[in-house]
Amino acid sequence: MRGFWLFVHVMGFTAWLGGGLAVMLSGITAKYFPPEQRLAVYRVMSVVSRNLIGPGAVLVVVSGFVLSVPYFKSATAPSWLLAMQGLGLLGAIVAIGIVTPTAARLGRLELDPRGELPEGFSGLRKRQAIFATVAGVFALLALLSGTIFR
Numbered sequence: 001m002r003g004f005w006l007f008v009h010v011m012g013f014t015a016w017l018g019g020g021l022a023v024m025l026s027g028i029t030a031k032y033f034p035p036e037q038r039l040a041v042y043r044v045m046s047v048v049s050r051n052l053i054g055p056g057a058v059l060v061v062v063s064g065f066v067l068s069v070p071y072f073k074s075a076t077a078p079s080w081l082l083a084m085q086g087l088g089l090l091g092a093i094v095a096i097g098i099v100t101p102t103a104a105r106l107g108r109l110e111l112d113p114r115g116e117l118p119e120g121f122s123g124l125r126k127r128q129a130i131f132a133t134v135a136g137v138f139a140l141l142a143l144l145s146g147t148i149f150r
Helices: 001-029 034-075 079-109 121-147
Strands: none
Touching: 001 034, 001 079, 001 121, 034 079, 034 121, 079 121
16 A cells, blocks of 8 residues: 555656646746737646646645654654655645645736736736745755655
8 A cells, every 4th residue: 555655645746846847937938928828828837737736736745644654653753754744745735725726816817908918917927936936945845855865
């Protein structure tokens, strides 16, 4: 059963970080597109966030806690495990609670009557960039804790 949960953990992490990198590169590239095409890219980014990043973060947290049960049955848990869990949980909370809903809002935006980006676009895009970066940094630190610092 441990193999199954390890598989789920790796798949979740791959979806979370892979989706995050895809969204990041798409957002950087879309800066130079005309408004209509830029919003189309953000609609695709919304789908990636809702179907890869959010569910990937959930899979990582659930499988991570299941995989940690044997460590917590002993007297002490290793510091690398506690760091991985804490950082991963913080990143997942940000990814699920802020990044995914913001991406969904960005994906629903339409051009204003003049054919320009809507008024709320800039604020949502900035919020998305900041919090997606924070979630990604926490996820990478969790990965470092579980691999290099193990």
